[in-house]
Amino acid sequence: MQTKFTPDGDDIIVNGGKTFITNGGASDFYLVFGKWSEIDDARGAITALIIEKDTPGFSTTTPEDKMGLRASSTSGLVFENCRVPMENLLGKPGDGLRILLASLNKSRPSVAAHALGIARAAFEDGVAYINQRSQSGRRIVEFQGIQFMLADMATDLAMCENWLWHVGRLVDDGADDFGVEASMLKMRASDLAMQISTDAVQFHGGYGYIKEYRVERLMRDAKVTQIWEGTNQVHRQLIGRSFLEK
Ligand SMILES: Cc1cc2nc3c(=O)[nH]c(=O)nc-3n(C[C@H](O)[C@H](O)[C@H](O)COP(=O)(O)OP(=O)(O)OC[C@H]3O[C@@H](n4cnc5c(N)ncnc54)[C@H](O)[C@@H]3O)c2cc1C
Numbered sequence: 001m002q003t004k005f006t007p008d009g010d011d012i013i014v015n016g017g018k019t020f021i022t023n024g025g026a027s028d029f030y031l032v033f034g035k036w037s038e039i040d041d042a043r044g045a046i047t048a049l050i051i052e053k054d055t056p057g058f059s060t061t062t063p064e065d066k067m068g069l070r071a072s073s074t075s076g077l078v079f080e081n082c083r084v085p086m087e088n089l090l091g092k093p094g095d096g097l098r099i100l101l102a103s104l105n106k107s108r109p110s111v112a113a114h115a116l117g118i119a120r121a122a123f124e125d126g127v128a129y130i131n132q133r134s135q136s137g138r139r140i141v142e143f144q145g146i147q148f149m150l151a152d153m154a155t156d157l158a159m160c161e162n163w164l165w166h167v168g169r170l171v172d173d174g175a176d177d178f179g180v181e182a183s184m185l186k187m188r189a190s191d192l193a194m195q196i197s198t199d200a201v202q203f204h205g206g207y208g209y210i211k212e213y214r215v216e217r218l219m220r221d222a223k224v225t226q227i228w229e230g231t232n233q234v235h236r237q238l239i240g241r242s243f244l245e246k
Pocket residue numbers: 019020021022023066069074224227228229230231232233234237
């Protein structure tokens with residue numbers, strides 16, 4: 001948000017940068033938030049601007065070498081006296097915070113859907129493996145210690161998937177105040193993806209640590225869902241804060 005937008009006739013001069021941008025370097029269009037230089041209020045100055053890939057003064061950095069999601073590029077964006085036509089403004093100067101918050105409430109459920117897809121895939125791989133692998137003359141799934149883990153995994157997954165549908169219905173019905181529900185969903189779904197993918201690796205024993213098995217990748221891919229679109233610490237703070245009496 002330290003990126004600066006300075007009006008100059010029919011153009012806007014952009015200076016600053018962004019870190020960790022998904023599809024950075026691969027996209028044709030970038031939606032960039034920054035501060036309008038003529039507005040003093042820090043929140044009121046936030047403005048949204050569309051920047052095209054070949055605009056002079058705009059470059060991207062070398063893609064990051066990531067733990068997971070390795071098929072998706074993540075790069076920094078650099079703006080050095082980058083001149084953008086005024087018509088690329090999304091809304092008016094100062095509309096940015098409203099646009100940002102409205103879009104986050106809708107994008108957080110999609111991060112949760114991504115996380116729950118990872119969780120379900122890990123769960124299904126884990127269940128399939130423990131049904132065919134045997135130790136001490138019994139299938140792994142027959143051990144009670146494993147069944148207790150399965151019970152928690154299956155139950156949490158069922159609850160969380162249903163909360164996803166609930167929040168999805170709020171979006172479809174045009175609800176405008178579901179930030180807390182979206183935070184609860186993003187936080188719980190991503191924690192669950194991390195936990196279930198880790199347990200699914202455990203079900204596989206040593207093979208879970210080997211790249212040949214999908215659970216190894218699912219565990220690495222799960223981690224970022226706890227971090228992006230607001231870390232889970234920040235979501236816990238947002239949910240807790242909602243109970244403060246005004
Ligand atoms: C692969 C990848 C892709 C990304 N894609 C995009 C993208 O396309 N667009 C985009 O804008 N961003 C993107 N991001 C950025 C991402 O949203 C941020 O990395 C994330 O919000 C965390 O911010 P940070 O990295 O500055 O961590 P920090 O804010 O420095 O956090 C460090 C630690 O401190 C904790 N912490 C911070 N504040 C608090 C608090 N108030 N209370 C308690 N603990 C706190 C955090 O939870 C975390 O554990 C991407 C990141 C990654 C890794």
